[in-house]
Amino acid sequence: xxxxxxxxxxxxxxLMQRAAPGRAEFEDLVIVPIFAxxxxxxxxxxxxxxxxxxxxxxxxxxLALLEGSVGSLxxxxxxxxxxxxxxxxxxxxxxxxxxxxxxxxxxxxxxVGGLVAAIVGFSFAGLPWIIHxxxxxxxGAVGGAAYASIAxxxxxxxxxHEVISTIMLNLSSYLLLDYMLGLNWVQRPGRADPVSKSxxxxxxxxxxxxxxxxxxxVHAGIILVLVAVFFVQWLLFKTKTGFEFRASGENxxxxxxxxxxxxLIIVAAMATAGxxxxxxxxxxxxxxxxxxxxxxxxxxxxDAISVALLGRSHPIGVLFAGLLFGALEAGGRQMQxxxxxxxDLIGIIQALIIVFIAAPLLVRAIFPWGFQxxxxxxxx
Amino acid sequence: MDVELRGITKRFGPVxxxxxxxxxxxxxxxxxxxxxxxxGKSTMMNILSGLYSPDEGQILIDGKPVxxxxxxxxxxxxxxxxxxxxxxxxxxxxxxxxxxGVEPTGQLDYLDLKxxxxxxxxxxxxxxxxxxPDALVENLPVGIQQRVEIIKVLFRSAxxxxxxxxxxxxxxxxxxxxxxxxxxxxxxxxxxVFITHKLHEIIEIADRINVLRGGRIVGEGDPKxxxxxxxxxxxxxxxxxxxxxxxxxxxxxTLLDIRDLVVLRxxxxxxxxxxxxxxxxxxxxxxxxxxxxxxxALIEALTGLQHAASGKVAFLGDDITNASVRERHRxxxxxxxxxxxxxxxxxNFTIYENMVLNTYYDDRFSTGPSINWPEVLKTSAQYxxxxxxxxxxxxxxxxxxxxxxxxxxVVARELERxxxxxxxxxxTRGLDVGSIEYIHSRLMDxxxxxxxxxxxxxxxxxxxxxxxxxxxxxxxxxxAEFDATAGPVDKNxxxxxxxxxxx
Numbered sequence: 029x030x031x032x033x034x035x036x037x038x039x040x041x042x043l044m045q046r047a048a049p050g051r052a053e054f055e056d057l058v059i060v061p062i063f064a065x066x067x068x069x070x071x072x073x074x075x076x077x078x079x080x081x082x083x084x085x086x087x088x089x090x091l092a093l094l095e096g097s098v099g100s101l102x103x104x105x106x107x108x109x110x111x112x113x114x115x116x117x118x119x120x121x122x123x124x125x126x127x128x129x130x131x132x133x134x135x136x137x138x139x140v141g142g143l144v145a146a147i148v149g150f151s152f153a154g155l156p157w158i159i160h161x162x163x164x165x166x167x168g169a170v171g172g173a174a175y176a177s178i179a180x181x182x183x184x185x186x187x188x189h190e191v192i193s194t195i196m197l198n199l200s201s202y203l204l205l206d207y208m209l210g211l212n213w214v215q216r217p218g219r220a221d222p223v224s225k226s227x228x229x230x231x232x233x234x235x236x237x238x239x240x241x242x243x244x245x246v247h248a249g250i251i252l253v254l255v256a257v258f259f260v261q262w263l264l265f266k267t268k269t270g271f272e273f274r275a276s277g278e279n280x281x282x283x284x285x286x287x288x289x290x291x292l293i294i295v296a297a298m299a300t301a302g303x304x305x306x307x308x309x310x311x312x313x314x315x316x317x318x319x320x321x322x323x324x325x326x327x328x329x330x331d332a333i334s335v336a337l338l339g340r341s342h343p344i345g346v347l348f349a350g351l352l353f354g355a356l357e358a359g360g361r362q363m364q365x366x367x368x369x370x371x372d373l374i375g376i377i378q379a380l381i382i383v384f385i386a387a388p389l390l391v392r393a394i395f396p397w398g399f400q401x402x403x404x405x406x407x408x
Numbered sequence: 409m410d411v412e413l414r415g416i417t418k419r420f421g422p423v424x425x426x427x428x429x430x431x432x433x434x435x436x437x438x439x440x441x442x443x444x445x446x447x448g449k450s451t452m453m454n455i456l457s458g459l460y461s462p463d464e465g466q467i468l469i470d471g472k473p474v475x476x477x478x479x480x481x482x483x484x485x486x487x488x489x490x491x492x493x494x495x496x497x498x499x500x501x502x503x504x505x506x507x508x509g510v511e512p513t514g515q516l517d518y519l520d521l522k523x524x525x526x527x528x529x530x531x532x533x534x535x536x537x538x539x540x541p542d543a544l545v546e547n548l549p550v551g552i553q554q555r556v557e558i559i560k561v562l563f564r565s566a567x568x569x570x571x572x573x574x575x576x577x578x579x580x581x582x583x584x585x586x587x588x589x590x591x592x593x594x595x596x597x598x599x600x601v602f603i604t605h606k607l608h609e610i611i612e613i614a615d616r617i618n619v620l621r622g623g624r625i626v627g628e629g630d631p632k633x634x635x636x637x638x639x640x641x642x643x644x645x646x647x648x649x650x651x652x653x654x655x656x657x658x659x660x661x662t663l664l665d666i667r668d669l670v671v672l673r674x675x676x677x678x679x680x681x682x683x684x685x686x687x688x689x690x691x692x693x694x695x696x697x698x699x700x701x702x703x704x705a706l707i708e709a710l711t712g713l714q715h716a717a718s719g720k721v722a723f724l725g726d727d728i729t730n731a732s733v734r735e736r737h738r739x740x741x742x743x744x745x746x747x748x749x750x751x752x753x754x755x756n757f758t759i760y761e762n763m764v765l766n767t768y769y770d771d772r773f774s775t776g777p778s779i780n781w782p783e784v785l786k787t788s789a790q791y792x793x794x795x796x797x798x799x800x801x802x803x804x805x806x807x808x809x810x811x812x813x814x815x816x817x818v819v820a821r822e823l824e825r826x827x828x829x830x831x832x833x834x835x836t837r838g839l840d841v842g843s844i845e846y847i848h849s850r851l852m853d854x855x856x857x858x859x860x861x862x863x864x865x866x867x868x869x870x871x872x873x874x875x876x877x878x879x880x881x882x883x884x885x886x887x888a889e890f891d892a893t894a895g896p897v898d899k900n901x902x903x904x905x906x907x908x909x910x911x
Binding site: 036274281286 | 711712713732733734737743745750751752753754755756757761765766768769774777778779781785786788789790792793799800801802803
């Protein structure tokens with residue numbers, strides 16, 4: 029009898045052993061993205077060559093790209109500043125993807141979140157920093173969540189696909205922003221152009237390293253980013269809610285059979301994604317711009333889609349993908365200044381990275397020596 | 409035409425799917441090929457049809473070695489395959505489906521349907537197939553669709569026909585008709601390879617039997633001198649018991665009481681038509697019927713996945729007609745869904761995640777918002793051991809398990825809960841003998857412990873061997889009821905009721 033129990037215990041122990049992450053996983057998560065970036069840079073150089081840029085300038089521009097992104101304290105600061113909203117919104121999108129929602133409405137959620145944060149940020153004069161700043165962040169999150177919930181509700185209640193409804197909501201958000209910025213109580217006094225009042229100092233995300241150099245723009249938003257990464261990681265992989273999100277994303281039928289409430293999950297996942305995008309908007313308004321302006325979202329919500337995809341919808345992956353995109357953006361500006369190469373090239377390189385990430389077989393074919401030989405066939 | 413496989417070996421990475429296989433297929437003979445899932449049957453047939461090329465060994469046709477380079481080469485050499493899942497275009501007619509890919513064309517690429525129709529009719533007549541060449545495939549019953557598949561390979565002048573699990577989708581009556589067709593093909597000189605894991609069928613139809621296990625031929629024999637027990641032992645590698653061990657029949661209180669239940673399909677057609685029956689504790693109620701006669705809708709209504717249009721469902725005296733899926737789970741209903749891939753599990757989730765797919769919210773596995781993963785791991789490992797789920801680790805994705813182990817995983821999840829009523833839909837579809845035996849015995853354990861068990865299956869043998877009471881469903885209604893506790897039920901009578909014959 030004890031023998032049988034012991035056997036069972038040993039067997040259970042064996043089953044609970046996690047196999048070491050395989051070479052294939054490592055290739056997939058690390059090597060493919062690295063090679064994708066390399067190939068994208070090479071193809072980017074070819075594009076420059078094709079547009080009659082000489083080799084020396086190409087060399088200079090890539091040097092500037094490196095310098096402008098990681099070459100100095102200021103460059104790093106710019107990289108982090110550019111990365112912060114991409115990561116926040118990217119986390120939201122990743123969470124949606126996990127739940128099977130192709131939410132492409134981060135742009136609109138950023139606009140609404142940023143707008144609400146700006147309003148709360150310039151109101152409530154006299155509140156202490158310790159209350160006003162978090163309140164403003166919260167307002168941004170709630171704004172984004174509420175706006176995203178519209179698409180979530182439409183999907184859950186009527187089956188309207190979130191791709192369509194979020195595109196519409198993106199467009200609506202631009203108009204809403206323009207309208208609001210023209211209102212008396214929002215527009216900055218004495219200005220003819222539509223710009224909101226400035227966010228009060230008590231609601232600003234303070235610059236973190238102004239004591240080293242007042243030009244270092246990196247602000248408390250990066251702390252928010254780290255908290256958000258850990259929060260999403262915890263939510264997705266450690267909680268009941270995250271389990272439900274992932275289950276309905278992977279197999280909605282099985283989730284329904286397991287007694288999960290699909291409509292509730294859709295609305296909750298959209299709202300959480302919207303809250304993160306709203307935080308990205310608040311981050312821009314409170315940490316970078318100090319106010320809401322027309323088009324302040326600057327396409328971050330669309331770049332964040334690439335970030336979420338590049339990060340394989342995994343919080344840690346999104347963190348690194350966001351940093352990469354932030355670095356490309358910061359470096360791209362330097363590139364334009366130093367080498368006179370158009371910043372549009374950065375857009376091309378970003379797009380190429382996505383293409384190569386999405387086509388791992390292509391990367392494997394270009395760099396056969398980087399990978400283990402693929403197995404010769406599939407098991408039946 | 410005779411075909412010989414000589415010393416065929418095929419490896420996929422470290423896995424040897426076929427190991428030095430020798431097989432002879434002779435004209436005018438039905439070769440029965442028996443083996444569990446994963447025994448290497450499909451690999452072997454894919455080699456024979458040219459889809460895979462073997463690592464070692466050769467294929468000889470009428471004594472001459474041939475080499476297949478691609479999937480087209482098999483059929484060009486006269487080897488045709490009838491797949492388990494039909495490959496037909498539903499909105500095309502029979503004739504159009506038959507000529508698809510080898511269309512007879514006239515001048516200027518003119519499609520010569522007239523010739524095609526005539527050729528289909530010729531094949532019909534020659535083998536007694538009786539298929540209307542102008543019928544739309546989507547309007548044909550499954551049994552006839554299968555004949556269309558056979559006409560397709562005959563049209564391509566196949567001399568060797570490989571039939572992969574051909575009876576899985578047929579009613580008992582259709583099986584008999586199908587066997588007649590197989591015999592007529594054989595008598596006209598075709599060579600037939602009949603792949604199955606149903607033992608009685610192979611004994612009935614095959615002229616010669618080969619048993620495959622672990623990629624090797626482990627037995628060859630004459631169906632006249634072999635019985636089912638011997639074949640099963642060869643196939644599984646150990647003695648298999650066919651008699652489901654049942655405790656004495658001691659029905660208790662009524663658990664599930666269904667009155668005048670009506671369930672509609674999405675297009676408002678009636679799927680379940682005023683059905684009433686009950687399930688008591690300690691009894692197995694089996695619902696027999698050809699697929700598509702309302703069983704799925706009935707189960708969905710009973711488990712809360714679909715609304716009842718009218719009628720009442722009571723569980724332990726409480727009205728649960730409108731209760732949610734989760735409420736029913738909590739009351740002690742277990743549900744083994746008919747399609748594990750679609751709704752029973754999440755292939756991309758690990759085994760341990762699948763093991764708690766509908767209990768993760770329970771106090772055992774969660775505190776506050778968090779899931780207590782260490783506890784989940786421990787419990788899942790225990791479930792896996794208890795239900796013989798064979799895997800190196802529960803961290804593996806469920807999609808990597810074999811079908812039998814996936815189903816054991818689902819059954820483990822459902823039966824390890826506190827259950828009072830087990831609803832099992834097609835619990836052993838597509839599984840091998842060993843897994844079937846195991847799942848049957850676990851379902852019987854539930855019954856003997858006092859649970860009520862409701863089984864829906866299109867596999868009549870399964871219903872016959874498990875049930876204490878058999879209900880037959882036809883066109884949404886319960887058309888017959890048989891008591892199996894008194895004595896053996898007449899299988900023929902059940903089969904006729906399944907086909908809609910008046911009782």
